[in-house]
Amino acid sequence: MPIQISSVPDFLYGTAWKEDRTAALTELAVRAGFRGIDTANQRRHYFEAGVGQGLAATYLDGLVTRADLFLQTKFTYRRGQDHRLPYDAAVRVGVQVAQSMASSLEHLGTDYVDSFVLHGPSSGYGWSDEDAEVWEAMRKERDAGRTRMLGVSNVSLDQVEQMATAHDEPPAFVQNRCFARTGWDREVRRFCRERKIIYQGFSLLTANLEVLQHTLVNGIARRINATSVQIIFSFARALGMLPLTGTSNSEHMKQDLASREVQLSEDEVRAIESLAG
Numbered sequence: 001m002p003i004q005i006s007s008v009p010d011f012l013y014g015t016a017w018k019e020d021r022t023a024a025l026t027e028l029a030v031r032a033g034f035r036g037i038d039t040a041n042q043r044r045h046y047f048e049a050g051v052g053q054g055l056a057a058t059y060l061d062g063l064v065t066r067a068d069l070f071l072q073t074k075f076t077y078r079r080g081q082d083h084r085l086p087y088d089a090a091v092r093v094g095v096q097v098a099q100s101m102a103s104s105l106e107h108l109g110t111d112y113v114d115s116f117v118l119h120g121p122s123s124g125y126g127w128s129d130e131d132a133e134v135w136e137a138m139r140k141e142r143d144a145g146r147t148r149m150l151g152v153s154n155v156s157l158d159q160v161e162q163m164a165t166a167h168d169e170p171p172a173f174v175q176n177r178c179f180a181r182t183g184w185d186r187e188v189r190r191f192c193r194e195r196k197i198i199y200q201g202f203s204l205l206t207a208n209l210e211v212l213q214h215t216l217v218n219g220i221a222r223r224i225n226a227t228s229v230q231i232i233f234s235f236a237r238a239l240g241m242l243p244l245t246g247t248s249n250s251e252h253m254k255q256d257l258a259s260r261e262v263q264l265s266e267d268e269v270r271a272i273e274s275l276a277g
């Protein structure tokens, strides 16, 4: 079957840490208007089969079709998993990648995902031979039509640079935790901009509580009748990021989506960017 083209949305709904509520919250997120869903085949932090159940409910209701959605999942190394593995621990990592993808497709009730992400390199430093083997296996999944695009997560500038040197094809996405104190991951974002890689920012709220409470952010929020959370998401987008939200609250889902209408001036964006880094 030819791959359906669904474009990259401007917001991703994150499904981590939702356990028994994963199906209901995924369904609620689609009802609220999210069209991008982020998950991982890592039972320790995600319940990917629950995401699939939530999606099935939205299809059944005629709310959306698979082609309307952008589904992103991840391959997670053994050391990032608990005992509930989506692959055989005894086989080579390249084979584990294929097994993890097959299991994700089953969980999500689809025959392709839109993005397949390496959850994190094998160590905090450098791009190892093991990472290279995983990346080549991920490319095979892409070439076989089981994912449209590929990405990497939890990478330093050094790692993403090494990766770009080691392989003839850069990732379509980098997904990183975004701390204000690092200039909101300024160096990695710059690299991504230069290479036309889409930068996905997560934990924008939970990693930056002091910024959310800062008088500068509160002042802008009051002036334009928005919430501080909406200012942060609007700011992230103004920097060129594709933001994720992990809310479990239907009102917050609506507010987070409404941040797309919040416009900040260039001066405000610069001021927030340099608040803490």
Ligand SMILES: NC(=O)c1ccc[n+]([C@@H]2O[C@H](COP(=O)([O-])OP(=O)(O)OC[C@H]3O[C@@H](n4cnc5c(N)ncnc54)[C@H](OP(=O)(O)O)[C@@H]3O)[C@@H](O)[C@H]2O)c1
Pocket (backbone or CB within 6 Å): 013, 014, 015, 016, 017, 038, 039, 119, 153, 154, 175, 202, 203, 204, 205, 206, 207, 229, 230, 244, 245, 246, 247, 248, 249, 251, 252, 253, 255, 256
């Ligand atoms: N690649 C990785 O290694 C990795 C790691 C972590 C996370 N992620 C992805 O990123 C997603 C988001 O991560 P996160 O949960 O750390 O992100 P987050 O969106 O920064 O944090 C979620 C928190 O923000 C609150 N929140 C959201 N919208 C709000 C609003 N409008 N008003 C008030 N509070 C609001 C939520 O509370 P309420 O529930 O009360 O709204 C929740 O406590 C995850 O679900 C996962 O998909 C990826």
